[in-house]
Amino acid sequence: MRVTQGTFSFLPDLTDEQITKQVQYCIDNGWAVSLEFTDDPHPRNTYWDMWGHPMFDNPDAAALMTELAACRKAYGDRYIRVVAFDATHGWESVKLSFIVNRPTDEPGFRLNRMEMEGRKMRYATFPYSADRPAGQRYQ
Amino acid sequence: MTDETALPDTSPEPPRETAVDLRREMADSGVQDILDQLDRDLIGLKPVKQRLREIAALLVVEKARQRLGLAHDTPTLHMSFTGNPGTGKTTVAMRMASILHGLGYIRRDHVVTATRDDLVGQYIGHTAPKTKEILKKAMGGVLFIDEAYYLYRPENERDYGQEAIEILLQVMENQRDDLVVILAGYGDRMDKFFASNPGFRSRIAHHIDFPDYGEEELFAIARHMLDDMNYHLTPAAETALAEYIALRRAQPHFANARSLRNALDRARLRQAKRIFETAQGPVDADALSAIDAADIRASRVFSGGLDAQPSSGDRP
Numbered sequence: 001m002r003v004t005q006g007t008f009s010f011l012p013d014l015t016d017e018q019i020t021k022q023v024q025y026c027i028d029n030g031w032a033v034s035l036e037f038t039d040d041p042h043p044r045n046t047y048w049d050m051w052g053h054p055m056f057d058n059p060d061a062a063a064l065m066t067e068l069a070a071c072r073k074a075y076g077d078r079y080i081r082v083v084a085f086d087a088t089h090g091w092e093s094v095k096l097s098f099i100v101n102r103p104t105d106e107p108g109f110r111l112n113r114m115e116m117e118g119r120k121m122r123y124a125t126f127p128y129s130a131d132r133p134a135g136q137r138y139q
Numbered sequence: 140m141t142d143e144t145a146l147p148d149t150s151p152e153p154p155r156e157t158a159v160d161l162r163r164e165m166a167d168s169g170v171q172d173i174l175d176q177l178d179r180d181l182i183g184l185k186p187v188k189q190r191l192r193e194i195a196a197l198l199v200v201e202k203a204r205q206r207l208g209l210a211h212d213t214p215t216l217h218m219s220f221t222g223n224p225g226t227g228k229t230t231v232a233m234r235m236a237s238i239l240h241g242l243g244y245i246r247r248d249h250v251v252t253a254t255r256d257d258l259v260g261q262y263i264g265h266t267a268p269k270t271k272e273i274l275k276k277a278m279g280g281v282l283f284i285d286e287a288y289y290l291y292r293p294e295n296e297r298d299y300g301q302e303a304i305e306i307l308l309q310v311m312e313n314q315r316d317d318l319v320v321i322l323a324g325y326g327d328r329m330d331k332f333f334a335s336n337p338g339f340r341s342r343i344a345h346h347i348d349f350p351d352y353g354e355e356e357l358f359a360i361a362r363h364m365l366d367d368m369n370y371h372l373t374p375a376a377e378t379a380l381a382e383y384i385a386l387r388r389a390q391p392h393f394a395n396a397r398s399l400r401n402a403l404d405r406a407r408l409r410q411a412k413r414i415f416e417t418a419q420g421p422v423d424a425d426a427l428s429a430i431d432a433a434d435i436r437a438s439r440v441f442s443g444g445l446d447a448q449p450s451s452g453d454r455p
Contacts, residue, residue, distance in 0.1 A: 059280070
């Protein structure tokens with residue numbers, strides 16, 4: 001099951017050329033781009049691991065693409081996303097984030113139902129991949 | 140989806156032309172204007188201008204080849220500028236970004252200047268991130284490494300400079316589209332640097348040697364500098380300056396245009412002092428911008444030169 005988090009996630013995967021253009025758009029808007037990766041695709045997992053530093057002073061997208069190539073080399077079996085952070089006073093938050101790399105096999109999510117008192121029902125989602133220990137999930 | 144894959148992937152291209160008018164291409168691209176402006180702004184430097192003209196022609200031809208469907212490849216534009224002090228290496232490097240940007244070779248018009256301090260770290264594991272940081276900053280434009288031979292210190296075999304060189308070489312090779320690297324330095328030391336790092340020499344396509352300026356060229360440069368500062372020479376001062384240049388060139392520690400700039404700065408100091416001492420009543424703009432023979436002839440150069448005590452303004 002294809003994970004749909006962040007912008008463009010309902011589109012086919014972006015090509016490197018398209019990623020470059022999106023990243024350049026972010027930089028031209030004055031946002032600092034950075035890369036994050038994870039192997040826990042749960043939608044509420046907002047804290048991904050950071051790859052390198054946020055790039056506050058790189059005027060060209062090629063810098064991020066270099067880092068992306070390095071990140072793919074190390075963690076190509078995981079999810080990688082580009083995060084564009086707007087440091088403007090009053091915003092200070094992520095303006096755009098999109099997935100640029102995903103595992104070849106995305107097993108999807110299991111829905112757990114828990115019967116509570118009365119006819120109440122509690123639901124929980126678990127990524128199947130999270131059954132395995134972190135770091136070995138998409139090998 | 141299957142329909143799309145059935146189409147040949149060349150379909151969006153317009154039908155190919157069969158001939159290209161190179162002169163019109165050159166004019167349309169605005170390259171000629173850039174080269175003309177360079178001719179006006181930089182005096183002398185024939186080999187440099189010659190090489191730039193060749194590069195410009197090559198880029199236009201490559202574009203034309205692309206349109207005709209011939210094999211084309213983005214050329215390597217890494218450069219090395221060698222020459223004596225004050226021959227314009229840094230000045231040209233600083234302009235190179237706008238030239239290459241105008242030619243459409245690099246994506247943005249910026250130069251990142253780096254020296255050894257910016258690239259080489261102080262402890263193990265410090266160099267690679269530092270070098271990469273600078274390279275990333277320069278991407279899309281020009282990375283200018285002044286006095287590049289300081290990167291390599293053969294006397295210390297544990298020096299981290301070698302690591303910076305290796306990273307640099309790798310990026311110069313693999314990301315030629317993203318970055319143009321320009322190295323600059325004095326000729327003999329650059330030769331030694333290249334001799335001990337043969338990988339560098341072969342990865343740099345353009346080795347440009349900046350010649351020393353002739354007397355007329357130096358005079359023209361002085362004029363140009365003064366024009367920019369809104370000064371002018373009196374006829375007597377012109378003769379004095381010509382004599383000054385001839386004398387100064389023969390003396391040690393001569394640093395071409397840089398020596399000249401320092402000389403002009405000192406002439407301005409003397410002129411200011413002279414105006415204060417001699418002016419009666421208000422002075423007009425003409426008096427404030429005229430440099431007289433006395434301002435130049437007061438120089439030590441006319442009384443035997445700098446041998447007695449080295450001038451603070453010139454590099455040793």
